[in-house]
Amino acid sequence: MFVSGRARILHADLDAFFAAVEQRDYPRLRGRPVIVGMGVVLAASYEAKAQGVRTAMGEAHARRLCPEAIVVPPRMSAYTEASKAVFRVFEDTTPLVEGLSIDEAFLDVRGMERSSGTPTEIAVRLRRDVLERVGLSITVGVARTKFLAKVASGVAKPDGLLVVPPDRELAFLHPLPVKRLWGVGPATAGKLCQRGITRVRQVALLPEAVLVSMLGRASGRHLHALAHNLDPRPVQARRRRGSIGSQRARGRSPWSPDAVDADVIALVDRVTRRMRAAGRVGRTVVLRLRFDDYTRATRSHTLPHATAQTDAILATARGLLATAIPTIERRGLTLVGVAITNLEDADAVQLALPVDRRDQDALPEFKGSSQHRLVERSVEVCRRPRRGSSIRGFSLGGC
Amino acid sequence: MKLSVSRETFLKQLGVAARGASTRTAIQTLAGVLIRLEEGSAELQATDADLGIRAGFDAEIESEGSVVVPGRLLLDVARSLPQDSLSLEYRPSQQDVEVISGSACFHLRTLPLEDFPKLPEADAGSALAVPAAAFVETIGRVARSASRDETRPHLTGVLVTAEASDLRMVATDSYRLSVKETKLSSPLAGSLEANVPARTLQELSRVASANGAEEIAVTALDNQVVFTVGDVVLSSRLVEGRFPNYQQLLPESYEHELRIDRGELLEVVRRISLLAQKNAPLRLAFGEGSVEVSAQTPDVGEASESLPVPFKGEPFEIGFNPEFFRDGLESAETEELVLKLISPLRPGLIESGDDGGFIYLVMPIRLNA
Numbered sequence: 115m116f117v118s119g120r121a122r123i124l125h126a127d128l129d130a131f132f133a134a135v136e137q138r139d140y141p142r143l144r145g146r147p148v149i150v151g152m153g154v155v156l157a158a159s160y161e162a163k164a165q166g167v168r169t170a171m172g173e174a175h176a177r178r179l180c181p182e183a184i185v186v187p188p189r190m191s192a193y194t195e196a197s198k199a200v201f202r203v204f205e206d207t208t209p210l211v212e213g214l215s216i217d218e219a220f221l222d223v224r225g226m227e228r229s230s231g232t233p234t235e236i237a238v239r240l241r242r243d244v245l246e247r248v249g250l251s252i253t254v255g256v257a258r259t260k261f262l263a264k265v266a267s268g269v270a271k272p273d274g275l276l277v278v279p280p281d282r283e284l285a286f287l288h289p290l291p292v293k294r295l296w297g298v299g300p301a302t303a304g305k306l307c308q309r310g311i312t313r314v315r316q317v318a319l320l321p322e323a324v325l326v327s328m329l330g331r332a333s334g335r336h337l338h339a340l341a342h343n344l345d346p347r348p349v350q351a352r353r354r355r356g357s358i359g360s361q362r363a364r365g366r367s368p369w370s371p372d373a374v375d376a377d378v379i380a381l382v383d384r385v386t387r388r389m390r391a392a393g394r395v396g397r398t399v400v401l402r403l404r405f406d407d408y409t410r411a412t413r414s415h416t417l418p419h420a421t422a423q424t425d426a427i428l429a430t431a432r433g434l435l436a437t438a439i440p441t442i443e444r445r446g447l448t449l450v451g452v453a454i455t456n457l458e459d460a461d462a463v464q465l466a467l468p469v470d471r472r473d474q475d476a477l478p479e480f481k482g483s484s485q486h487r488l489v490e491r492s493v494e495v496c497r498r499p500r501r502g503s504s505i506r507g508f509s510l511g512g513c
Numbered sequence: 514m515k516l517s518v519s520r521e522t523f524l525k526q527l528g529v530a531a532r533g534a535s536t537r538t539a540i541q542t543l544a545g546v547l548i549r550l551e552e553g554s555a556e557l558q559a560t561d562a563d564l565g566i567r568a569g570f571d572a573e574i575e576s577e578g579s580v581v582v583p584g585r586l587l588l589d590v591a592r593s594l595p596q597d598s599l600s601l602e603y604r605p606s607q608q609d610v611e612v613i614s615g616s617a618c619f620h621l622r623t624l625p626l627e628d629f630p631k632l633p634e635a636d637a638g639s640a641l642a643v644p645a646a647a648f649v650e651t652i653g654r655v656a657r658s659a660s661r662d663e664t665r666p667h668l669t670g671v672l673v674t675a676e677a678s679d680l681r682m683v684a685t686d687s688y689r690l691s692v693k694e695t696k697l698s699s700p701l702a703g704s705l706e707a708n709v710p711a712r713t714l715q716e717l718s719r720v721a722s723a724n725g726a727e728e729i730a731v732t733a734l735d736n737q738v739v740f741t742v743g744d745v746v747l748s749s750r751l752v753e754g755r756f757p758n759y760q761q762l763l764p765e766s767y768e769h770e771l772r773i774d775r776g777e778l779l780e781v782v783r784r785i786s787l788l789a790q791k792n793a794p795l796r797l798a799f800g801e802g803s804v805e806v807s808a809q810t811p812d813v814g815e816a817s818e819s820l821p822v823p824f825k826g827e828p829f830e831i832g833f834n835p836e837f838f839r840d841g842l843e844s845a846e847t848e849e850l851v852l853k854l855i856s857p858l859r860p861g862l863i864e865s866g867d868d869g870g871f872i873y874l875v876m877p878i879r880l881n882a
Binding site: 415433465466467469 | 660661662664668685686687688690757762792793794832834858860874876877878879880
């Protein structure tokens with residue numbers, strides 16, 4: 115893949131997005147520590163972050179850290195509106211915009227030198243435009259690769275701009291702590307730390323095989339590439355979303371297997387409806403759990419074929435939940451989520467034989483009886499395809 | 514416990530047995546191989562709690578006893594030994610096994626013997642003898658249709674039925690269904706019906722092909738099955754849950770029945786499948802007298818090739834998973850095959866042309882455009 119010789123990828127990331135929207139809309143909140151959330155911190159303003167408040171922290175804990183904080187309930191519609199306005203600014207800047215989430219995006223500004231100026235000039239103007247048009251501050255990192263641009267914006271936060279020139283890339287990257295690398299969460303950082311590896315430079319010195327043996331194949335290769343600043347992925351405009359998911363915070367109320375099962379059913383139902391509405395099918399079912407101490411765990415299973423069928427996904431999600439029950443019994447449960455990844459368009463769906471039909475479970479003594487023959491005949495009638503019948507989900511015997 | 518054995522003999526049987534050992538287990542002992550010297554005979558055993566393998570071997574036994582040693586390690590050590598013979602001795606005070614070959618000496622710590630499960634014994638009296646070659650051939654024709662998805666355990670097996678001169682095996686992962694009926698040259702002394710894990714049968718094939726035994730003795734117990742092939746005994750749990758009533762899945766009639774040269778179609782499918790990546794379907798567009806096989810992968814490219822076939826009637830296009838379709842063509846094995854179709858959303862059937870008792874039902878991929 116072509117990687118240009120010049121820093122021309124921008125990573126733009128809104129600062130403390132939800133909290134910033136609240137401070138923009140309610141002047142009395144400006145300059146004061148603001149926490150957006152109900153029970154759990156969804157976002158914190160920089161004033162609150164300075165006191166140690168972090169996203170996903172329990173509200174009570176956050177209040178103890180920052181007693182003067184003002185806690186406001188989330189207003190998702192206001193954030194969606196603000197996000198749309200910011201993305202309009204992005205799209206006015208360059209046609210190549212790859213949205214990553216509600217508050218961050220990659221922008222590729224190659225070939226715009228003559229019309230719009232250097233990448234640095236574009237970044238300066240982008241920050242000014244977002245502030246003037248939407249009233250929010252945004253941090254921008256500029257580099258040759260997506261990964262480095264994202265690292266740069268992370269380092270420059272809040273309200274900053276950092277350009278990494280091509281000849282300074284490794285000098286910039288190597289002294290950083292490993293957790294700056296994309297994909298290094300607490301678990302991977304912990305594994306590296308156990309071996310005394312805390313800086314990117316130390317990762318870069320390790321052969322790929324050693325990293326693979328420490329972290330597994332995918333993760334090891336990924337980190338090896340990033341530590342050497344290898345990231346050939348281009349900015350992809352209008353990228354399709356990679357996962358569809360939903361979650362439910364349970365607070366600290368006592369849990370029961372039935373209640374969690376009911377949550378999982380509701381989540382799977384919601385997620386599969388959204389998938390069908392979007393014409394998407396997926397292969398990997400991910401169950402997300404958060405325990406009483408706000409640590410998290412995920413369990414996932416990849417199916418042999420993509421599906422958006424509620425029962426297939428529910429069976430898998432329940433299987434994952436069953437494996438996690440011992441942990442939940444020990445550590446409680448404050449959030450459960452279901453997401454489907456490995457998404458594909460639903461226009462090429464593998465149809466399946468109805469091997470799990472209920473009539474297969476007919477009791478042996480019932481089989482061969484006159485009633486059973488009657489049932490068999492009615493099944494036959496159903497089995498013939500009806501003209502004009504719905505195509506979706508059609509399979510042999512789909513009556 | 515002490516024995517001397519030729520390295521070749523030991524390595525051969527250890528290679529068979531160690532395949533039964535678990536590669537990922539919470540019970541450490543299951544990653545081990547049990548060496549058992551008892552009543553004048555020597556045997557290696559390994560199991561992952563689902564499949565158990567016992568392999569007897571000729572050895573000079575100096576003293577009897579049993580010990581469990583890490584399987585993978587023992588295999589690596591045995592392979593690397595410098596001399597053609599080796600001796601193996603358990604040293605109770607050190608709780609290790611001493612392996613000596615020439616001047617090379619290894620001490621391997623043992624694993625807890627009491628955690629090693631007792632493998633079921635085959636009762637020679639109630640065993641059913643089946644011809645090994647026919648059994649192995651039949652496994653090879655159907656086993657790849659079994660599901661590898663552990664969340665659907667009842668589909669991970671092969672339904673094996675044998676009675677008189679008829680041996681039949683059926684497997685399905687719900688996307689395709691393979692049935693192979695094999696006529697045996699002489700009638701069996703009894704009958705058998707069992708849903709056996711596909712992995713067990715694949716292991717059995719490997720063992721039977723390697724040791725050249727003519728017969729396989731099968732004993733079906735309550736929820737277990739035991740296969741004896743020469744000096745190797747495989748035991749396995751049976752698959753729980755009812756095997757799907759596969760007869761019900763077979764359509765009663767088809768719109769099109771096409772006799773096709775299997776080799777030609779397979780060649781075309783293999784070629785064109787190169788461009789059916791990332792779950793892209795293989796498309797078969799049937800028109801008067803020909804079929805166009807095509808595939809397209811976004812951002813990679815596309816391919817197409819046409820082949821004369823005796824098709825008549827309204828043209829239509831059907832999509833298949835390339836791997837599933839190819840599996841069916843490969844498993845048919847005869848020079849000619851019969852491809853039976855109904856419509857783009859109904860299953861297709863591949864049948865071996867010589868009435869060889871093989872059918873392969875495959876569900877299509879729904880095509881949008």
